[in-house]
Amino acid sequence: xxxxxxxxxQLRAYITRELIRDAKYPLENDEGIITxxxxxxxxxxxxxxxxxxxxxxxxxxxxxxxxxxxxxxxMVARVLRG
Amino acid sequence: xxxxxxxxxTRTLLEAxxxxxxxxxxxxxxxxxxxxxxxxxxRAHFRQQTAAYAAALRGRGVQPRDLVVIAHTQNLESIYxxxxxMLVGAIPSMFPTLTExxxxxxxxxxxxxxxxxxxxxxxxxxxxxxxxLAAHVPCAVxxxxxxxxxxxxxxxxxxxxxxxxxxxxxxxSGTTGLQKGVALAHDAVLNQLAAYSDALALRDDDVLVSWxxxxxxxxxxxxxxxxxxxxxxxxxxxPFDWVQHPxxxxxxxxxxxxxxxxxxxxxxxxxxxxxxxxxxxxxxxxSMRLFVNCSEPVRHDSHQQFLSRFAPLGVTAAMLGVSxxxxxxxxxxxxxxxxVPARLDIIDRDVLTHENRALPVAADHPAAQVRVSCGPLIxxxxxxxxxxxGNPLPDRQVGxxxxxxxxxxxxxxxxxxxxxxxxxxxxxxxxxxxxxDELYIVGRSKDLIINAGKNVYPQDIEAIANHxxxxxxxxxxxxxxxxxxxxxxxxxxxxxxxxxxxxEQRQVGAALRQAVAAQSSVTLTYVKLVDDRxxxxxxxxxIARAANRDKWLREQEQG
Numbered sequence: 104x105x106x107x108x109x110x111x112x113q114l115r116a117y118i119t120r121e122l123i124r125d126a127k128y129p130l131e132n133d134e135g136i137i138t139x140x141x142x143x144x145x146x147x148x149x150x151x152x153x154x155x156x157x158x159x160x161x162x163x164x165x166x167x168x169x170x171x172x173x174x175x176x177x178m179v180a181r182v183l184r185g
Numbered sequence: 186x187x188x189x190x191x192x193x194x195t196r197t198l199l200e201a202x203x204x205x206x207x208x209x210x211x212x213x214x215x216x217x218x219x220x221x222x223x224x225x226x227x228r229a230h231f232r233q234q235t236a237a238y239a240a241a242l243r244g245r246g247v248q249p250r251d252l253v254v255i256a257h258t259q260n261l262e263s264i265y266x267x268x269x270x271m272l273v274g275a276i277p278s279m280f281p282t283l284t285e286x287x288x289x290x291x292x293x294x295x296x297x298x299x300x301x302x303x304x305x306x307x308x309x310x311x312x313x314x315x316x317x318l319a320a321h322v323p324c325a326v327x328x329x330x331x332x333x334x335x336x337x338x339x340x341x342x343x344x345x346x347x348x349x350x351x352x353x354x355x356x357x358s359g360t361t362g363l364q365k366g367v368a369l370a371h372d373a374v375l376n377q378l379a380a381y382s383d384a385l386a387l388r389d390d391d392v393l394v395s396w397x398x399x400x401x402x403x404x405x406x407x408x409x410x411x412x413x414x415x416x417x418x419x420x421x422x423x424p425f426d427w428v429q430h431p432x433x434x435x436x437x438x439x440x441x442x443x444x445x446x447x448x449x450x451x452x453x454x455x456x457x458x459x460x461x462x463x464x465x466x467x468x469x470x471x472s473m474r475l476f477v478n479c480s481e482p483v484r485h486d487s488h489q490q491f492l493s494r495f496a497p498l499g500v501t502a503a504m505l506g507v508s509x510x511x512x513x514x515x516x517x518x519x520x521x522x523x524x525v526p527a528r529l530d531i532i533d534r535d536v537l538t539h540e541n542r543a544l545p546v547a548a549d550h551p552a553a554q555v556r557v558s559c560g561p562l563i564x565x566x567x568x569x570x571x572x573x574x575g576n577p578l579p580d581r582q583v584g585x586x587x588x589x590x591x592x593x594x595x596x597x598x599x600x601x602x603x604x605x606x607x608x609x610x611x612x613x614x615x616x617x618x619x620x621x622d623e624l625y626i627v628g629r630s631k632d633l634i635i636n637a638g639k640n641v642y643p644q645d646i647e648a649i650a651n652h653x654x655x656x657x658x659x660x661x662x663x664x665x666x667x668x669x670x671x672x673x674x675x676x677x678x679x680x681x682x683x684x685x686x687x688x689e690q691r692q693v694g695a696a697l698r699q700a701v702a703a704q705s706s707v708t709l710t711y712v713k714l715v716d717d718r719x720x721x722x723x724x725x726x727x728i729a730r731a732a733n734r735d736k737w738l739r740e741q742e743q744g
Contacts (some may be wrong), residue, residue, distance in 0.1 A: 120194060124711065125711075129691065137286065138285065138286055138702070139695065139698060139702065140286070140698035140699050140700075140701055140703070140709060141697050141698055141708075142636075142703025142708060143428075143708045144286075144425070144427075144428055144429055145455060145459070145637070147429045148428070148429055148430065148431050148455070148459035148460070149458065149459045150209040151459075151461060152458070152459055152460075152461055157461070161461070161463060164219045164220070164429070164432075164433075165220040167429050167430060168544050169285050169286070169429075170285065170499055176659055181596055182438045
């Protein structure tokens with residue numbers, strides 16, 4: 104069972120450090136990460152690799168889209184669904 | 186098959202195998218999309234669909250030499266429209282589609298500018314977008330339902346164009362509003378396809394797999410025209426689908442026994458890093474003959490990463506080829522021979538930087554740098570390396586590369602301000618050297634950034650930044666930062682701002698990223714906001730791009 108707060112903070116830290124490349128960036132939960140120009144849609148694939156390795160959750164390709172994965176809230180909800 | 190030996194048998198692209206060859210039930214295109222069944226388009230179906238588009242365009246009054254812009258999402262319809270337009274003698278040009286990140290108002294403004302400058306006859310797009318776009322551009326806009334033909338049997342009535350007529354435009358990126366339409370004639374394109382097919386040792390049983398966009402030369406020529414003209418199957422997917430789901434490429438290679446695939450350098454890193462192990466289970470890539478690295482500087486470490494990740498699927502060093510190409514030469518200038526690993530040249534980095542010379546050294550030399558060859562010239566293309574005065578340089582001296590061939594552009598469409606060189610030698614703006622009859626590219630003469638295969642002009646990004654509130658106009662500088670992990674250049678922006686308040690600066694940073702995402706097709710990786718003391722200016726008060734880049738890099742190194 105993944106704890107939601109832990110998951111959220113791990114994802115936030117990973118995204119700011121590795122994908123936005125600014126660990127101090129104050130990423131909001133509902134901020135558009137791709138539509139806001141913070142990371143490329145290429146990075147969705149990278150996030151999927153991270154989520155699988157870290158939380159053992161495989162997100163199918165159909166869910167790895169800008170519309171479904173643009174905010175931290177959306178990502179957390181999808182990972183929690185397993 | 187079109188080769189140098191058979192070149193004289195073909196007059197125009199309308200004799201493409203997909204349109205004329207027997208075996209009408211052979212697949213011309215197999216279109217793949219995440220969560221959809223593959224769509225197999227036979228030659229017969231391709232012919233029927235392109236003829237229907239041609240009849241519909243003619244029904245709408247499209248005449249030979251009319252410019253028809255295709256701004257669909259990349260799908261089969263855009264392909265039928267392209268060939269349909271060529272069938273009536275019109276000049277098609279593929280354009281990027283409006284994506285969820287781009288600002289529709291700015292996209293439409295750019296289309297309106299294009300329509301005015303190039304006298305566009307019509308823009309073809311989706312039904313959903315056609316009505317909106319029509320209100321913003323000074324030309325006809327037709328959606329799919331506007332182009333339903335009653336009958337497609339009028340096809341034979343179209344007179345064949347002369348071989349020196351412009352077949353299509355390839356819009357190479359240029360500064361905003363001034364995109365250059367590279368006009369290519371039928372005979373130039375056929376000359377390129379014949380010479381390039383020979384360089385690839387193209388075979389009847391080749392299968393081409395591509396996710397490349399059709400509005401770039403690599404996607405349009407290698408990943409689209411080559412297979413359709415030659416009659417080998419094209420397994421195609423959308424670039425937007427692929428970047429988010431890179432395993433698609435290997436599933437496609439496995440399922441259709443792919444043999445040829447063109448990729449920009451970043452894609453080697455993207456595949457190596459961002460495909461999950463689970464997605465590769467049971468897949469083989471042993472059918473491949475050649476992956477061709479093209480359209481951004483080739484990195485040896487990208488090839489190595491790709492090789493070590495995909496060797497278990499049967500990928501070998503001999504499959505990793507390289508090509509140097511440009512839209513103005515239709516496409517390829519060089520190609521490494523298939524079946525042989527691309528040559529490596531180990532040179533002294535310091536001598537390269539300070540003396541513009543590629544001095545070979547041992548691999549364990551402290552300043553050793555590995556350069557990957559782009560291969561020998563393809564037939565009927567010539568290259569020279571020139572010094573600043575335009576004089577040819579000897580082997581291993583670095584200079585600007587100039588190209589001459591029988592597959593050059595006719596001209597830049599409706600751009601009399603951009604004449605072609607009188608001596609036939611096109612100055613590429615790329616810097617490189619020749620060694621042992623092969624060409625090596627080391628950089629650019631200009632400030633152009635190549636990000637994930639896309640050409641990005643820093644002045645375009647700076648212009649966007651200048652309009653963001655609290656940025657001091659004229660005090661933004663953009664440059665590329667080579668990134669080993671991504672295998673491409675990332676984009677950095679330094680902007681002088683009027684506020685030192687952290688909350689306001691955060692807003693400016695977000696607004697800059699948002700503005701660049703909405704108005705260009707790229708993402709800023711690094712944004713640095715500075716006060717009025719940071720930026721280095723020239724004596725005339727201009728922002729010195731290279732000096733600011735060096736300063737930024739030094740600061741990054743120091744953390």
